[in-house]
Each structure stands twice: as C-alpha cells, then as structure tokens.
Amino acid sequence: MVPFALGGIAAFAVVGVILLLADAPDDWQWTCLAGFLLGIPGLLTMLRHDANRRRRRALSHPEFKVTEQG
Template sequence: MVPFALGGIAAFGIAALICWLAGAPTTWLWICLAGALWGIPGLLTMLRHDANRRRRRALTHPVYRVHE
C-alpha cells in the first residue's frame, strides 16, 4: 500500500504544480495541496502498519525474520 500512498502524494503534488504554472483558480491549487498534505499521515499510518505486520509475522512464523 505504501507505493499507492507515495503515488497519490506525487500525483497531487504534480497537479498542484500544473495548477500553479497554468494560473488555474486558487481553489484548485488548495485542493491539490490539501490532498498531498493529507497523504502524509496516510503514508505514515501505512508504514507503521507494515512494520507491525512484519513484527507479528516474525513472532508467529519462524521462517520470517525481523532484522533490526
């Protein structure tokens, strides 16, 4: 899921840049910036979830190892 979050943040950032350069209405620019900023907490949540999942998997399955 992390690549999707990064892709979404990048897409909103590129859209904001295009809106800024094209002179689009400021509402569109703020929507793009808000989308990019809201993506950051989502990304952090997914990173934490993945780390917890790896840790749980390492505890229950001896095949998987957590390298810290």
C-alpha cells in the first residue's frame, strides 16, 4: 500500500503545481494541497503498520527475519 500512497501524494503535488502555473481556480489548488497534506499522515500510518506487522510476524513465525530498514 505504501507505493500507492506515495503515488497519490506525488500526483497531488504534480497536479497542484500544474494548476498553480495554469492559474486555475483556487478551489482546485486548495484541493490538491489538502490531498498532499492528508496523504502524509496516511503514509506514516501505513509505514508504522507495516513495521508492526513485520514485528508480529517475526514473533509468531521465527523463520521470518526482522531487519531494520534505514
């Protein structure tokens, strides 16, 4: 799910810049800003959920290894 969140955030950012350059209505620009900003906590939530899921899986299935990603 993380790639979808990143793609959505990037799409809102790109469309927001295009709308800004095209002098589009303010409502559309605010919508892009809201989508971009609301995507960030969603992404962080998904990253945290994935880390917790890996940790739980490692505890219940010792054959899985938990490695820290930097």
